[in-house]
Amino acid sequence: xxxxxxxxxxxxxxxxxxxxxxxxxxxxxxxxxxxxxxxxxxxxxxxxxxxxxxxxxxxxxxxxxxxxxxxxxxxxxxxxxxxxxxxxxxxxxxxxxxxxxxxxxxxxxxxxxxxxxxxxxxxxxxxxxxxxxxxxxxxxxxxxxxxx
Amino acid sequence: xxxxxxxxxxxxxxxxxxxxxxxxxxxxxxxxxxxxxxxxxxxxxxxxxxxxxxxxxxxxxxxxxxxxxxxxxxxxxxxxxxxxxxxxxxxxxxxxxxxxxxxxxxxxxxxxxxxxxxxxxxxxxxxxxxxxxxxxxxxxxxxxxxxxxxxxxxxxxxxxxxxxxxxxxxxxxxxxxxxxxxxxxxxxxxxxxxxxxxxxxxxxxxxxxxxxxxxxxxxxxxxxxxxxxxxxxxxxxxxxxxxxxxxxxxxxxxxxxxxxxxxxxxxxxxxxxxxxxxxxxxxxxxxxxxxxxxxxxxxxxxxxxxxxxxxxxxxxxxxxxxxxxxxxxxxxxxxxxxxxxxxxxxxxxxxxxxxxxxxxxxxxxxxxxxxxxxxxxxxxxxxxxxxxxxxxxxxxxxxxxxxxxxxxxxxxxxxxxxxxxxxxxxxxxxxxxxxxxxxxxxxxxxxxxxxxxxxxxxxxxxxxxxxxxxxxxxxxxxxxxxxxxxxxxxxxxxxxxxxxxxxxxxxxxxxxxxxxxxxxxxxxxxxxxxxxxxxxxxxxxxxxxxxxxxxxxxxxxxxxxxxxxxxxxxxxxxxxxxxxxxxxxxxxxxxxxxxxxxxxxxxxxxxxxxxxxxxxxxxxxxxxxxxxxxxxxxxxxxxxxxxxxxxxxxxxxxxxxxxxxxxxxxxxxxxxxxxxxxxxxxxxxxxxxxxxxx
Numbered sequence: 001x002x003x004x005x006x007x008x009x010x011x012x013x014x015x016x017x018x019x020x021x022x023x024x025x026x027x028x029x030x031x032x033x034x035x036x037x038x039x040x041x042x043x044x045x046x047x048x049x050x051x052x053x054x055x056x057x058x059x060x061x062x063x064x065x066x067x068x069x070x071x072x073x074x075x076x077x078x079x080x081x082x083x084x085x086x087x088x089x090x091x092x093x094x095x096x097x098x099x100x101x102x103x104x105x106x107x108x109x110x111x112x113x114x115x116x117x118x119x120x121x122x123x124x125x126x127x128x129x130x131x132x133x134x135x136x137x138x139x140x141x142x143x144x145x146x147x148x
Numbered sequence: 149x150x151x152x153x154x155x156x157x158x159x160x161x162x163x164x165x166x167x168x169x170x171x172x173x174x175x176x177x178x179x180x181x182x183x184x185x186x187x188x189x190x191x192x193x194x195x196x197x198x199x200x201x202x203x204x205x206x207x208x209x210x211x212x213x214x215x216x217x218x219x220x221x222x223x224x225x226x227x228x229x230x231x232x233x234x235x236x237x238x239x240x241x242x243x244x245x246x247x248x249x250x251x252x253x254x255x256x257x258x259x260x261x262x263x264x265x266x267x268x269x270x271x272x273x274x275x276x277x278x279x280x281x282x283x284x285x286x287x288x289x290x291x292x293x294x295x296x297x298x299x300x301x302x303x304x305x306x307x308x309x310x311x312x313x314x315x316x317x318x319x320x321x322x323x324x325x326x327x328x329x330x331x332x333x334x335x336x337x338x339x340x341x342x343x344x345x346x347x348x349x350x351x352x353x354x355x356x357x358x359x360x361x362x363x364x365x366x367x368x369x370x371x372x373x374x375x376x377x378x379x380x381x382x383x384x385x386x387x388x389x390x391x392x393x394x395x396x397x398x399x400x401x402x403x404x405x406x407x408x409x410x411x412x413x414x415x416x417x418x419x420x421x422x423x424x425x426x427x428x429x430x431x432x433x434x435x436x437x438x439x440x441x442x443x444x445x446x447x448x449x450x451x452x453x454x455x456x457x458x459x460x461x462x463x464x465x466x467x468x469x470x471x472x473x474x475x476x477x478x479x480x481x482x483x484x485x486x487x488x489x490x491x492x493x494x495x496x497x498x499x500x501x502x503x504x505x506x507x508x509x510x511x512x513x514x515x516x517x518x519x520x521x522x523x524x525x526x527x528x529x530x531x532x533x534x535x536x537x538x539x540x541x542x543x544x545x546x547x548x549x550x551x552x553x554x555x556x557x558x559x560x561x562x563x564x565x566x567x568x569x570x571x572x573x574x575x576x577x578x579x580x581x582x583x584x585x586x587x588x589x590x591x592x593x594x595x596x597x598x599x600x601x602x603x604x605x606x607x608x609x610x611x612x613x614x615x616x617x618x619x620x621x622x623x624x625x626x627x628x629x630x631x632x633x634x635x636x637x638x639x640x641x642x643x644x645x646x647x648x649x650x651x652x653x654x655x656x657x658x659x660x661x662x663x664x665x666x667x668x669x670x671x672x673x674x675x676x677x678x679x680x681x682x683x684x685x686x687x688x689x690x691x692x693x694x695x696x697x698x699x700x701x702x703x704x705x706x707x708x709x710x711x712x713x714x715x716x717x718x719x720x721x722x723x724x725x726x727x728x729x730x731x732x733x734x735x736x737x738x739x740x741x742x743x744x745x746x747x748x749x750x751x752x753x754x755x756x757x758x759x760x761x762x763x764x765x766x767x768x769x770x771x772x773x774x775x776x777x778x779x780x781x782x783x784x785x786x787x788x789x790x791x792x793x794x795x796x797x798x799x800x801x802x803x804x805x806x807x808x809x810x811x812x813x814x815x816x817x818x819x820x821x822x823x824x825x826x827x828x829x830x831x832x833x834x835x836x837x838x839x840x841x842x
Contacts, residue, residue, distance in 0.1 A: 034717055034827040036806075037762035038814045046806065046819060046827045053804045053819040053827055084808045139809070 004100045007123065009130060010077060010093035013065050017090075018099065018123055018130040025078045025085065027093055030070055044089060047076070054078060056087040062138070063118075081135060097130065099123040104132065158203050159252050160458055165192045166245055167526050173241060174529050177234050186223040193219060196244065205257045208247050214269040215240050221273060236268050238530075316378045317404075323355075324383065325402040329372040334395040338367040345375065347390050352379025371397070376404075459556050461516050469516060472509045479505060510706060510800075518553035521599045521608070524563045525550050528570060528597060535574045542581050542592045543574055549599035554606050558700055561680055562608070565673040569610040569696050570595060572670070577614030577694055587691065589613065604702050604724065605682075611695040617688035619645045626651065646686050650674045678834055681722075681817070683783060707803060709820070711796035711828065712779065714758050718828040720801050720820055721790075725833045727782040729795065734774040746778075746789065753780065757791045761836055762815050781833040788836060803830065 007018035008027070026049075033045035033056060042061035046053050056076060060067055073092035078085065104121040118138050123130040172189045175182070193216045200208035215237065221227040243262050250258040316323060326348070334340055341364045348354060354361075356376035359369045379386060383401050390399060479502050486494045525547050536543040554562070578584075578593035585591050596611040619642045626632045626648045632640065649670045677684050681701045688694035701707065701724070709720040710729075730748070737746045737755050744755040755778065778789040801820040806813065817832035 032826050034819075034829065036810065036813060036816065036829065038816070039810065043810070046810070046829075048821045048825055048827050051804075051821065053806055053821070055807060055810045082808075086807070086809045 004098045006096055006098050007130065007132065008077065008093060009095045009097055010075070010090040012059055012063065012091050016128065016130045018097065018132045019077070019079065019135060021096060023079045023081050023135060025080045028076045028078060028087070030074050030076060030089070047087065049078060049085075049087075052085065054085045054087050056089060058089045060089070060091075062088075079135065081139070084139070086139060097123075097125055099125055099130065099132075154203065155251070155255075156458055158199055159248060160460070162196055162199060162244075162248050165196050166241065166248065167523070168192055169241055169244075170526065170530055173234065173238055174533065176229055176237075177231075177533070183223060186219060190216060190219040190223055200257075205247065205251065207257050207261050208244060211240060211243060211247075211262050211265060214266045214273075218269050218272050227272070233272055236265065236272065240265055240269070321352075321378050321380050322383075323404045324377045324379065324386065325374065325404055326377055327372060327374045327400040327402075329397045329399075331395040331397045332371065334371075337369070337371070338365050340393065340395050341365075341369075341373060343393055344390055344396065347393065348375065348377050348379075348386070351381050351386060351389055352377045354378075459517060459519060465512065465515050469509070469512045472505055472512055475505050476502075476509070514555075514702075514706070515553075517556050519556050519559050520550065521552050521554050521559065521562075521606075522550040523559055524566060525597060525599070527563070528566070531567065531570065532574065532595060535571065539574065540580070541574065541578055543578055544592055544594050545570075546594060546596045547598070548596070552599040552601055552606060554599075554700065555702070558606075558680055561676060562698075562700070565676050565684075565698070566597075566608065566610065568670070568673050570597070573610060573612035573614060573694070577612040577616070579615050583615075601702070602699075606700045606702055608698040608700070609695060610698075611693060613693040616690045616692055616694050617646055617649070617686070618690070619688075622646070622648050643687070646688055649686065650684075683834065706800060709799060709801045709830065710779065711799055711822075712758070712777075712792040713794035713796055714762070714792055718796060718822065718826075719758070719762075719792075720799075720828050720830045721779060721781070721833060722817075722830065723798065725781045725783065727780045727787055729777070729779050730789075731775045732778045732789065734776060737776070748780075748789070753787060753789045755789045755791060756836060758831070759791075759793070761790075762831075781836070783834055783837045786837055790833075790836070801828075801830070 006021040008021050008024045009016050009018050011017070028049070031047050033047055035045045036043055036055070042058050044056045044058040044061075046055050048054075058067075059065075068091065071091075073094075074089065075093045076087045076089050077093055078087045103124045105124065106121050118134055120132045120134040123132050169189060169192045172185050172192075175185055176189075193212045197209050197212035197216060200206075200212065218227070218233065218237075222229055222233070227233070240262075243260075243265055246260075247257045250256065328341070328344060330337055330340055345354060345357075345361070345364070354375050354377050357364065358374045363369060364373055377386070381389075383403060387399070387401060390396075479498055482498050483495065483502075486498060528547070529545055532543055532545040535541075573595050574593075578595070579587070579589075581591040584593065594613050596609070598611075599606060599608045601607075622645050623632070623637050623640060626645075627634070627637045631648065631651050650673075651671060674684055677698055677700070682699050684696060684698045686694060686696045708723040710723055710726055712719050712721060732746050732748065732755070737744050739745075744757075745752050746755050747753070776791045777793070777795055778791055779795075780787055780789050782788075799822075801822075803818045804820055806816070806819050815832055815835050816829050818830045819827050820830055822828050
């Protein structure tokens with residue numbers, strides 16, 4: 001039985017990435033950020049999201065990509081999983097796609113920027129390749145680093 | 149039926165009852181035989197039995213039932229309270245507490261049926277009055293039924309439904325009672341149920357459902373629901389009709405035949421062999437009691453330990469809150485009416501009034517969160533009793549200030565640290581009776597626990613009249629463990645040596661006892677208290693006793709803070725940690741062995757730079773003022789100066805957590821949102837002292 005799942009698609013350095021839609025709380029434009037001392041460098045800072053203080057990760061720094069100035073399309077995707085709210089800055093995000101589970105390839109990525117364990121699979125849809133992130137890995141690693 | 153909504157209330161109430169039970173037991177122990185006490189205790193056991201029966205917690209109900217029997221005999225003077233009985237009742241109490249904790253954490257009472265305890269209780273009962281029938285049994289057995297908010301299955305068909313079924317039966321139609329259980333993994337319960345009901349409605353008429361159709365649509369049900377269907381079709385046909393709906397675990401069909409008038413579906417057709425969920429209220433062993441835990445278990449596994457925290461609030465306080473909110477609305481209207489240009493004075497006046505209201509509102513909300521510390525203190529008499537029994541020491545616990553109110557969050561967190569301190573006092577502090585007599589003290593040791601409000605803080609003191617802390621031993625131990633050097637050992641002052649107790653991995657007990665001295669003691673206490681925004685100080689006089697003073701902020705949510713500027717960001721420093729603010733000229737700061745120190749008010753003051761402490765990435769500056777702005781912070785009697793770039797001012801700030809993702813950032817206690825909507829971080833000044841001390 002094949003099932004489809006919806007993914008919020010965002011772009012980073014021309015590559016498309018997908019996050020399961022149930023983890024996405026909102027997508028925001030960039031707002032004023034407060035830097036946090038003693039934090040990992042990819043932690044851009046914290047923002048005030050309607051009364052809640054939310055830490056924001058710069059995905060470019062997270063994946064060791066070259067930094068890019070804030071542009072019109074820059075978005076912050078606010079995620080919520082395991083009662084943790086966290087935002088990630090991405091180049092742009094404007095679509096939601098349904099990807100059939102059977103169209104997800106488990107083969108390892110060749111993209112050197114993103115470590116393999118951060119990837120859950122590659123979703124294929126109409127000739128497009130969507131890198132599906134393993135959010136737990138992407139975030140947990142930060143967790144342990146923050147603690148150490 | 150979803151019992152979840154009652155779960156919180158059940159836990160809360162049962163805890164309260166257990167608390168009173170504890171108090172009574174302690175009184176009973178000193179053999180103050182008092183009929184009122186026994187009656188009260190009996191009533192409590194009875195209430196808990198009723199409530200737990202309703203909730204489907206059979207083990208609790210079973211145990212309390214036996215307790216009730218014994219208590220009844222005692223209050224009817226057929227049994228005497230002996231130490232043995234009180235001990236067993238204490239054990240029962242512990243067991244009940246265990247059950248409640250289990251329910252709170254996992255959502256079920258656990259497998260332990262406490263057979264041993266029940267047997268002991270029965271022995272007490274039988275030993276004295278063999279021929280007596282348990283007097284409490286018949287009256288209370290029905291308790292779960294009468295007060296029950298109808299747990300699963302305990303439902304008689306309403307009369308009109310039964311009549312309709314009967315009528316249709318006469319017309320040659322069949323009525324089926326259908327109990328459907330959905331698969332645990334079913335995501336859209338109401339949708340499944342809807343499909344199911346829809347299919348049935350194609351072939352017949354649903355005249356009754358439990359829960360109601362609305363509730364099913366709103367997903368207000370566990371995994372199973374029941375409907376009564378009237379149809380001309382055969383059972384086989386109906387079964388086929390609904391057979392292919394996925395995610396349904398089981399469907400039980402029961403055909404109802406030969407019903408008499410308005411009587412509920414009491415006759416269980418033998419054909420199905422299945423236990424018809426329509427239970428007769430007369431059956432004493434109510435299937436409801438058995439079924440609820442099963443379905444509950446499944447449901448609870450999903451949201452383990454998520455019982456919300458509740459506060460019981462005096463209605464006066466809520467009224468006050470309500471009043472203030474209506475005032476706010478009035479002010480809003482007033483502001484709307486006021487024309488900014490013409491009524492400048494009026495606007496000003498209104499703003500002032502608004503300020504007063506928000507202050508009162510803050511106060512009122514704070515009060516709502518406040519709970520008397522009694523809730524924590526109440527468990528200590530029992531603990532002290534048990535410990536002194538175990539250690540064969542004679543110890544008296546004096547408590548004062550039980551009515552002191554603290555924030556609800558504090559209540560939950562402060563219990564463990566206090567237990568630790570009291571245990572320490574009893575285990576390490578207070579000597580055995582002989583030793584005490586030899587040193588000219590009373591044989592009975594005293595532990596004093598006192599709480600009192602002090603300005604914006606609450607102080608809790610734990611004091612004992614034991615032998616005090618052996619400073620030399622502490623130093624020796626710290627030295628052996630490599631925590632201090634020989635030089636430090638010789639030069640260390642006594643008060644600093646006491647602080648060593650708070651170092652992780654330190655324990656002074658010669659022997660590791662069961663009670664304390666596992667080496668994970670006081671540092672955990674300290675961490676906990678600091679996480680609550682408080683601090684702890686220990687003082688000790690050899691031979692006279694030791695005293696721990698815990699100081700906690702009255703409320704955790706809103707504090708007064710000083711806003712300062714460091715590089716590009718604003719930071720908030722809690723006002724209660726600030727001693728004073730001054731300026732110190734650059735040249736006056738000396739560098740002594742890598743530490744910056746200034747002479748201030750005839751004392752040396754360590755100087756730290758906030759930007760460096762926090763490792764704030766510096767922003768380019770054109771000009772540096774030789775006069776540094778220094779905020780002098782304190783912790784206990786230690787002080788330190790912190791250089792900041794600029795002062796902004798004092799402000800009331802609302803503390804917000806940084807969230808789980810960033811919960812351990814060094815030097816940062818939290819965040820707050822400023823008037824302009826940006827986030828400012830709250831500096832954790834205590835952490836600087838820790839670093840500086842090393």
